[in-house]
Amino acid sequence: MDILLIGGLWLDGRAWDDVAAELTRLGHRPVPLTLPGQGDGNAAATLDDQVAAVLAAVDAASGPPLVVGHSAACALAWLAADARPERLAGVALVGGIPQADGSPYADFFPVRDGAMAFPGWEPFEGPDAADLDEAARQRFTAAAIPVPEGVAKGVVRLTDERRFAVPTVLVCPEFTPAQAKEWIDAGEVPELPRAKHLEYVDIDSGHWPMHTKPAELARLLAAAAEARQA
Secondary structure, eight states: OEEEEEOOTTOOGGGGHHHHHHHHHTTOEEEEEOOTTSSSSOTTOOHHHHHHHHHHHHHHSSSSOEEEEEGGGHHHHHHHHHHOTTTOSEEEEESOOOOOTTSBSSOOSOOBTTEEOOOOSGGGTTTTTTTOOHHHHHHHHHHOOOEEHHHHTOBOOOOOGGGGGSOEEEEESSSOHHHHHHHHHTTOSSSGGGOSSEEEEEOOSOSOHHHHSHHHHHHHHHHHHHHHHO
């Protein structure tokens, strides 16, 4: 199965290199995406441009793909489910939740000179970055790509309620499935309470398992893909 891999903020397609290698070994076709404005030099890119790139990859897949979103890009995976509900085999959300209709995509940190740069490690101290050693942090910081303002402040638009029928896997890295269920049951998480086929999968990692647990993450994603093929 084609498995589309969408990295979160500051990441390009190279973030998935180790995951992609393992997915290939497991018999799948990984498609790591480098989004407009996050690796192609297009500082004027917008959220609409990124959505269009994801949908182009969905349309180019050889069959119904599994669309994987990481962190903020869980919203992009969910936007794909909204735009192509009949076309997807499923969605996997890694360490994040979809934004609600009308919400900013990722207006989390200050925007300066038209872009939202990586803010350093202070906001991520604790479970998010506990499994990243100093060398890994330095590599991440050196590779981090500022997110264009038009992406970070773009508004999420959801229109097709058939998205709730798309099989969805929530991969829980720095939080547990039990915590995720509590948030969803308490109404603290938009969108997912209405998902008709929602599975929770645990991975013992921080917020960036593609860096710290790539083989394990690949196996979880392969299992999710194969469950959709059954």
